[in-house]
Amino acid sequence: MIPLAYFPLLLFVLLLFIIASMFRILREYERAVVFLLGRFYKVKGPGLIIIVPFVQQMVRVDLRTLTMDVPTQDVISRDNVTIRVNAVIYFRVVDPQKAIINVENYLEATSQLAQTTLRSVLGQHELDELLAERETLNADLQRILDTSTDAWGIKVSNVEIKHVDLDDSMIRAIARQAEAERVRRAKVIHASGELEASKKLLEAAQVLAQQPQAIQLRYLQTLTEISGENNSTIIFPLPMELMQVFARHKGD
Template identity: 40%
Template sequence: MNPIQILSVVIIIFLFAGIRIVYEYKRAPKFRFGKYIKTLKPGFRWVIPIIETIQIVDIRVITINIVSQEVMTEDNVPCSIDGVLFFKINDPERAVLEVEEYKFAITQLAQAALRDVCGKVELDTILSKREEMGKNIKSIVEIETKEWGIDINDVKIKDIQLPENMRRMMANQAEAERSRRARIILALAEEQAAGKLLEAGKLIDQSPSAIKLRLYQTLSNIAAEKNSTILFPFPEEVLPRKANNKKKKKKK
């Protein structure tokens, strides 16, 4: 190969070595001799090999798991709490220049904030107000991340692990509460039923015809059963008038 061909090959390799493709959901801060120049937008890009470098930054919402943290609540209950954090980079330049490893830094901040927030409240508050706990953790973390060009979208408490004896105590408490509610409902039902029976008794007592209707209904229900003989004593006053007149004639 002559020198011109060699030079052509070197130039082609040099040109291909500088080709970069930046995807739509990414940005690429560009450095020349280690100094920040600008942030490359999506598309086909070319950098000077060796002299220029880029660092790819994902600007989509990123999820970080907050590993389980041992927490002592305000009422001295030990528990393990984990969660999840969602964040998004809105300024790639600051995310690269202001902090060395932004994912690691956010993870450490979230863990510390979780221990701090949950350690200042009682266990019942953590169990019943998870959403509020997540918002408190978010407010603490985003104070630092705003300076890095990072927005914290949300923080969620995922799981709360309690000691075995505490779980048994809570189960017994829940069972006692359910039993108490059941007894209250039963007592209210009996009270209402007694009131209705009292009202019905007053109505029947005020109307002799109502007593007869009730008696006939009872006889009808008994007659539906396959019994050979039915003895049903009742006062003569509740019999129809015709039956009473016949009895009086027989006596005469």
């Protein structure tokens, strides 16, 4: 049995403990969602707040931007290619009341929503779009997630697709496709060069046709350039115009 003399002391200690438990300190990035007898009362913080024991309860909410990895998802693209994609999302709580009352666990809910949205959005695009238009897909994912989580008091600020993994057979197919594309471009460039060269040759022929002696000077210049290369044998086409000049001189 506790002596009656100690009851005032025990009562004082209990009262002191209750008073001490009433005061809570919240950091600048924290808010407290306070419930009064089970009903929402108000959002308090930051700084020093008072919570009445046994009557009020509080739930801490972090307002800082959170980073969440979206687990790797198996996605079938619109052109029936199976790929594995993972991403990362950046979000924060902007309304603590909605984040606590409207959803049981806003972190788990955001993660599950991000996974399903990633599969559904990427499945509507072809593989080439997934590889080449990643910025556009990131913006689409961010917009859809931000709209869906607005009722939970969450703001999705950014979504980034990190990796797009393909199997070995698809990697080889893409390599062959890229090689064929490079060959096609080389042929187009070569054909464009031939067309441009033919136009320049046509212009040169038109200029040389205005004075027949110009072609003879061009032949002599070419012979001079060839002779400077120390060739032992030179095969050079002799123009018929030059033979006609020699024939006229011989007739005279």
